[in-house]
Amino acid sequence: MTREHTPDQVARWRRDLASKGVELNAALTAILAGKNVTLATLxxxxxxxxxxxxEERLRRYLDLVSRAQKRLGTPEWGTCVPCDAPIREVVLDDAPWTETCEACC
Ligand SMILES: [Zn+2]
Structure with missing residues (x-):
């Protein structure tokens, strides 16, 4: 099932995913450099x-973000990876890297 998203929505998700990727990379780099990093804000x-x-959690999170970047703009975007159900837009707005619906998570 394909749902229509506006170009504005797609642009915002793309931007949010990119900035989250930058943020996570910076945190991972700092941790690997031996700095004490709080993950609470991430x-x-x-x-x-x-x-x-x-660092394992950060790497897993980065994988999630990069998978979402690949899905964005494809028919798979916004659908649950295991069951194909639509993921609610409020959820995507809050966390565009979400890849499971509420029933599957
Ligand atoms: Zn699901």
Whole structure:
């Protein structure tokens, strides 16, 4: 199923994804340089495994952002990766890298 998004929406998502990528890369670089970085402001996805290290979480998040950048502008954009259901626009506006619907996450 393809839904129409306005060029303005797509441009905003593209910008948000790009700036999040920059932010995450900067945090990852700082961590790898041995700096103490707080992840609290980055809205990281949940830890996948308890005790997952900061750099692992950041790398996972960066992967999520770069996958979203590839989907944006394709028919897959805005649909749940596992089940193909539409992801609500308010969710995409808040976190455009979201790739699962509320039932799947
Ligand atoms: Zn789903």
């Amino acid at each position: 809205k990281l996805p949940q830890e996948q495994t308890p005790g997952e290290r900061k």
